[in-house]
Amino acid sequence: MRRWMRPAALALAVLAGAGTTGFTATPAPPAESAPPPAATLDPDLAAQVDALARAxxxxxxxxxxVGISDPVRGSYLQAYGTADTAGTPMTTDVHYRIAxxxxxxxxxxxxxLADQGRLSLDDPLEEYVPDIPHGDEITVRHLLGMRGGVYSFxxxxxxxARYVADPLLPGWSPYDVLEIIRAHADEATPPGQATVYSDSEYVLLGLVIERVTGRSAQQYTTSxxxxxxxQEASYPTTAALPEPYTHGYMNTDSxxxxxxxxxxxxxxxxxxxPEVPSTAGAVISTVPDMIRYAEQLASGTGLAPETARLRQEWTPLTSTGLRVQYGLGVLQLGNWVGHNGSIFGYSDMVGHLPEEETSVVVMVNAADAEAVPAMALWSGIVTLLYPDSLPTW
Structure with missing residues (x-):
């Protein structure tokens, strides 16, 4: 199955807006209070990380x-290779698609929006997007947890075939995704039976956001x-990336x-x-920003405490091998909390290890929206530094 992220392949790679809230959310710290990590990792460990990255x-x-933020071992931020085939040196501040x-x-x-009382996680999808198979049974909570049974477009x-031929795919919109979902109604399954990764479920959530807020999903996500x-993360409205950026390439073993x-x-x-992945994969950022974000994601910054706890009620994505589970828009990989991604030209992994207060972020400028090349590098670094952090079932 093709998707912006493949949990099974991920496991194999590792083993190889407006309104009052009525609550006190965990505030986001000012950006200037969390600078990018400095190159302070032990030189011997840094050399081993460098060897993994070059390979x-x-x-x-x-x-x-590669970005590492560890209060004990030290922090590290390093670029490797080039940002394009012309030989432009890669830099640590390049923008890339986080998929x-x-x-x-x-x-x-x-x-x-749920914390603000503007929707309920138990609202049926049919209330916001009509004519989706099992839409009267699928809830917002199901979609968040990849448990809606919706066919992945x-x-x-x-x-x-069209997307491979032309990644610009002129005229595409999330409503084209709805047509694909409806055309494959016989491949939908009732919600709540299993956790199965589906990009369609996050495109549907984008439409839910638009119906609730009256704003585009791009505008609300930007807020x-x-x-x-x-400061460096953005939801684009065009095919361009902010400067500086790295070119992205189709992995040659695709x-x-x-x-x-x-x-x-x-x-x-x-x-x-960006309309093709939309709310399932359109955002652009940098490794330093994602290092900062990794801890925010794992700690529930910006959400009510109960919502942050609910977000990490895990259900299994795998049953053997590496323990991979999904919460509400967040992945648990072993003991790490975060997410990974793959889209044409870019793959990445953003992970935080709560017990060590450590974040590791990796970006590689090649992918095909199916394989996640960055995972092999991320897992190599994690295995080197935190060998007990990737338990299996």
Whole structure:
């Protein structure tokens, strides 16, 4: 199955707005109070991290950025390789598409609306988006937890062929996703039976946000990002990325688009239409911003305490091997809390280890929206520094 994130592949890689709230939320600290991590990691450990990062520059990836924030071992922020095939050095402040990490912001937006009393997590989807299979049974909570049973539109072969041919996909909108969902009604399942990753469920949540707020999902999600003090994160309205940015490439070992043997360089897929992933994967950021965000995500910053607790009531995404679970728009990978993502040209992992108060963020500038190349690097770093943090079932 194709998706902005693949939990099964993830496990294998590791093993290899307006209104009063009526509550006191955990406030976001001012951005200036949480500077990017300094290069203070022990030199021997840093050298081992460097070796892992350099080894990750394969299969079309020209560069990577690694960020580590650890109050005991020290912090580290380093760029590797180049930002493009022309040889421009990679820098630590480059913007990139965070792919499915976007879902954490979409969930934050919905949960904030719930805290404000503007919607209930038990509201049926039918109240906001009509004519979705099982829409009268699916709740907002089901969608947040990947338990809605909704057909994931990225599995549709006709859609994927069009998207691969032209990532700009002119004229696309989330309403095209609805048509795909309805066309595959026989592949929907009743909600609440299993936790199954579906990008469609987060596109639907974007439409819920719009119906509740009267604003575009892009506008409302932007307000959530701003409230968290993330100055480099943005929800784009065009195919462009803010400067500076790294180019993104299709990984050359992709089964989705096999590399042309005659091509001298990997396919550049930097420019893509943000309306395609929309609230399932459109946001752009930087590694330093995501280091700051990792702790906010794990601690429930900006949410009522009970909502933050509810967000981390986990259900299994895997049953054997590495323990991978899903909450409400947040992933638990072993003992780590965060999310990963893969989209044309970019893969990443944002993780926080609460018991160590540690964050590790990795970006690699190659992906195909299915494989998550950044996971091998992230897991290598985590296994090196925190070997007991990735328990299995």
């Amino acid at each position: 990750a520059l394969t299969a079309g990836a020209t560069g990577a950025v 499915s990490v976007t879902k954490t912001f979409t969930a934050q937006a919905v949960l904030r 990225v599995r549709d072969e006709e859609f994927m 959530v990002i701003e409230d968290l003090g993330l 089964e989705l688009t096999p590399a042309d043997p005659a091509a001298e360089e990997p396919r550049d897929v930097t420019l893509s239409n």
